[in-house]
Amino acid sequence: MTAATEKIGSWAAEFAGQTKTAPWLQKLRDAAFERFSELGFPTTHDEEWRFTNVAPIARATFRAGAAHTTLRVPQGVEQLPPEAAVSELAKIASFASNAFVALNTAFVEHQVPATILRVPRGAVIAEPIEIICDVAEDVAREAEQSGVLLAVQPRTLIMVGENAQCTVIETYKGKGRYFTNAVTEFLVGEGAVVDHYKVQQESAEAYHVATLQAQLGRSANFSSHSIALGGALVRNDANAVLSEGTEATLNGLYIVNGTQHIDNHTIIDHAKPNANSHEMYKGILDGQAHAVFNGRIMVRKDAQKTDSKQTNKNLVLSDEAVIDTKPELQILADDVRCTHGATIGQLDAEALFYLQSRGIGKADARNLLTYAFAQDIVDRVKVQSLKDSLEKILFEKFHEHAHQ
Amino acid sequence: MALLEIKNLHATVGNREILKGIDLSINPGEVHAIMGPNGSGKSTLAQVLSGRELYVVTAGQVIYDGQDLLELSPEDRARAGIFLAFQYPVEIPGVSNMYFLKAALNTVRKSRGLEELDAFDFLNLVKEKMKLMEMDQALLNRPVNTGFSGGEKKRNEIFQMAVLEPKLAILDETDSGLDIDALRTVAGGVNALRSPERSMIVVTHYQRLLNYIVPDFVHVLSEGRIVKSGGKELALQLEESGYAGMGIEDEEEAVGRV
Numbered sequence: 011m012t013a014a015t016e017k018i019g020s021w022a023a024e025f026a027g028q029t030k031t032a033p034w035l036q037k038l039r040d041a042a043f044e045r046f047s048e049l050g051f052p053t054t055h056d057e058e059w060r061f062t063n064v065a066p067i068a069r070a071t072f073r074a075g076a077a078h079t080t081l082r083v084p085q086g087v088e089q090l091p092p093e094a095a096v097s098e099l100a101k102i103a104s105f106a107s108n109a110f111v112a113l114n115t116a117f118v119e120h121q122v123p124a125t126i127l128r129v130p131r132g133a134v135i136a137e138p139i140e141i142i143c144d145v146a147e148d149v150a151r152e153a154e155q156s157g158v159l160l161a162v163q164p165r166t167l168i169m170v171g172e173n174a175q176c177t178v179i180e181t182y183k184g185k186g187r188y189f190t191n192a193v194t195e196f197l198v199g200e201g202a203v204v205d206h207y208k209v210q211q212e213s214a215e216a217y218h219v220a221t222l223q224a225q226l227g228r229s230a231n232f233s234s235h236s237i238a239l240g241g242a243l244v245r246n247d248a249n250a251v252l253s254e255g256t257e258a259t260l261n262g263l264y265i266v267n268g269t270q271h272i273d274n275h276t277i278i279d280h281a282k283p284n285a286n287s288h289e290m291y292k293g294i295l296d297g298q299a300h301a302v303f304n305g306r307i308m309v310r311k312d313a314q315k316t317d318s319k320q321t322n323k324n325l326v327l328s329d330e331a332v333i334d335t336k337p338e339l340q341i342l343a344d345d346v347r348c349t350h351g352a353t354i355g356q357l358d359a360e361a362l363f364y365l366q367s368r369g370i371g372k373a374d375a376r377n378l379l380t381y382a383f384a385q386d387i388v389d390r391v392k393v394q395s396l397k398d399s400l401e402k403i404l405f406e407k408f409h410e411h412a413h414q
Numbered sequence: 415m416a417l418l419e420i421k422n423l424h425a426t427v428g429n430r431e432i433l434k435g436i437d438l439s440i441n442p443g444e445v446h447a448i449m450g451p452n453g454s455g456k457s458t459l460a461q462v463l464s465g466r467e468l469y470v471v472t473a474g475q476v477i478y479d480g481q482d483l484l485e486l487s488p489e490d491r492a493r494a495g496i497f498l499a500f501q502y503p504v505e506i507p508g509v510s511n512m513y514f515l516k517a518a519l520n521t522v523r524k525s526r527g528l529e530e531l532d533a534f535d536f537l538n539l540v541k542e543k544m545k546l547m548e549m550d551q552a553l554l555n556r557p558v559n560t561g562f563s564g565g566e567k568k569r570n571e572i573f574q575m576a577v578l579e580p581k582l583a584i585l586d587e588t589d590s591g592l593d594i595d596a597l598r599t600v601a602g603g604v605n606a607l608r609s610p611e612r613s614m615i616v617v618t619h620y621q622r623l624l625n626y627i628v629p630d631f632v633h634v635l636s637e638g639r640i641v642k643s644g645g646k647e648l649a650l651q652l653e654e655s656g657y658a659g660m661g662i663e664d665e666e667e668a669v670g671r672v
Contacts (some may be wrong), residue, residue, distance in 0.1 A: 359468075364504040364558075367464050367575065368518035369492035369525070378517070382508025382557075 024074040042105050042115035049109040055275045061302040061334045062273040073153050075160040076121035077143040084137035090126045102195040103223035110219045114193040124165040131171030138177040145184025160188040161229040172199040180208045189217040196224035203231045212240035226248040233259035244272040254282040262291035266299035273302035280313040289320040295331035306338040311342045320350040325383045377408045417613050423474035425462050432458040434638035443610040448617045450635030451657045454552045460586040464498035493525035495581030499571040506558040514558050525603045543576040547603045563597035572603040584615045589623035601626030621653035636662040
């Protein structure tokens with residue numbers, strides 16, 4: 011048995027056991043599975059995975075299942091079968107070098123349909139599009155009782171036409187032990203405005219790997235906010251390729267405790283001139299949690315007048331939590347402005363004393379300051395209902411922390 | 415009975431002893447000015463009384479309102495009616511002034527056995543107190559002290575004091591960095607809060623503030639000890655002679671400020 015086949019373990023059997031699908035789609039699955047077999051799961055020898063050991067995923071035996079998916083598609087948005095997106099599906103998120111994307115692609119339309127949505131050109135959709143992937147406890151437990159782990163691989167493709175506007179909220183949650191491997195592709199047309207949120211509230215025992223890949227048109231305005239709260243082992247890749255005059259924002263908030271591990275990798279590819287990108291990732295770490303932030307900014311030779319700003323701020327509440335943060339700037343154009351900065355800090359002792367000196371108890375003061383650290387990411391959430399629920403979740407989370 | 419009784423108080427920061435035996439007794443309603451050159455221990459005394467953990471009390475005793483003050487946490491001191499107006503109010507981005515003050519007031523009220531105020535009553539109270547300090551109401555929705563000018567920060571301190579209604583207010587160099595107009599407003603706010611039930615400790619380097627907040631007693635601090643006490647005329651005397659004239663070395667004059 012070669013190392014590669016060892017690594018792909020039981021997946022070959024799961025793949026072979028899939029119900030066949032339309033020839034073009036089966037061809038795509040086959041190509042993706044072949045690539046997955048070649049790549050195998052990454053190890054910490056891969057630079058991109060240096061700080062994140064996916065051995066618990068690589069070693070486990072999985073059963074390919076599906077999450078319970080709830081879709082809220084507002085009026086004006088079209089839901090499409092895969093046949094209507096032959097030239098887009100899996101064309102944005104390449105599976106050439108990412109084993110998890112390859113694996114997800116090999117299981118497109120397995121048990122549940124891929125979520126493929128189109129916002130027609132010029133359409134302004136006020137209501138958010140919502141995609142909720144929920145793993146039920148009994149499904150996860152049933153797999154576990156048969157000695158395997160449940161794997162769910164949600165696939166989403168959202169095509170936004172020229173000058174259209176929409177908001178998308180993806181939520182991942184569940185109960186028990188399972189593995190979510192999600193891929194979301196965005197194809198955003200010229201002048202379109204997209205506001206995207208990914209709320210990750212997986213169970214404390216779950217593995218969660220997700221790739222967001224956005225192909226952004228000329229003068230499009232795309233902002234994505236990743237809120238990561240759950241999971242035992244989490245890896246997020248958020249990548250955007252910009253065109254001329256594109257405005258891209260990638261924001262993130264990760265809050266980890268216990269032995270949680272979260273890795274955020276982002277790539278902003280300034281392929282064309284005059285585009286702006288803003289990136290703000292903030293992390294709150296407690297317990298023995300480990301967080302990784304790797305933010306790559308690529309400015310290609312043609313991409314003059316690029317303006318790019320990247321910030322990663324971390325609040326470390328315990329002595330044992332670890333953060334590895336790394337900006338990666340690859341700048342090939344000469345007339346650009348790129349700034350980046352990373353900070354790692356603790357709660358401000360002066361601020362803590364100030365609050366206490368006004369009668370606020372120490373635990374509450376810590377809670378308040380921790381909450382305040384996260385506040386500016388939450389403030390950027392434009393969907394009021396989501397903002398309210400996030401505020402509530404954070405408040406409860408920090409309250410728990412503070413009173414432990 | 416004295417509201418505050420400080421006996422032979424010694425305090426250190428790191429290995430350095432800053433307070434070397436302070437004795438001070440303050441009755442309800444009295445305003446005591448603590449003057450002294452830089453490095454004499456004025457601010458340390460203010461911080462020790464409000465419970466800053468940075469300072470370690472190595473000897474002595476502080477009885478406040480019949481209880482051992484040094485046993486209490488900073489928040490319990492505040493709940494018992496001690497208020498420190500900071501020399502350098504701390505900026506807290508992400509926490510709105512309004513939220514902060516409401517949380518503070520309701521904790522203090524609760525510990526005094528009063529009902530918590532709802533949003534409506536709180537706002538009414540706050541509006542009234544803001545008028546006193548000639549403060550823009552927009553500041554309520556801004557994060558605590560964040561982006562405030564020096565004058566706005568000091569006003570905000572006295573405004574908080576007006577809302578929290580302490581029994582013992584400690585003003586730590588509230589005059590520093592204020593122009594004359596701001597000084598008048600701040601002093602006016604403080605004077606409006608003078609009452610027979612409220613004592614104050616006014617810490618200052620300069621006599622100027624004491625033209626506006628007229629103290630009942632003046633104490634001169636030097637090298638961690640009170641070297642002279644008297645009435646308000648002591649401040650004027652000090653203004654004329656300077657610290658050097660009293661045989662007190664002023665770090666600022668002696669070595670210049672860095």
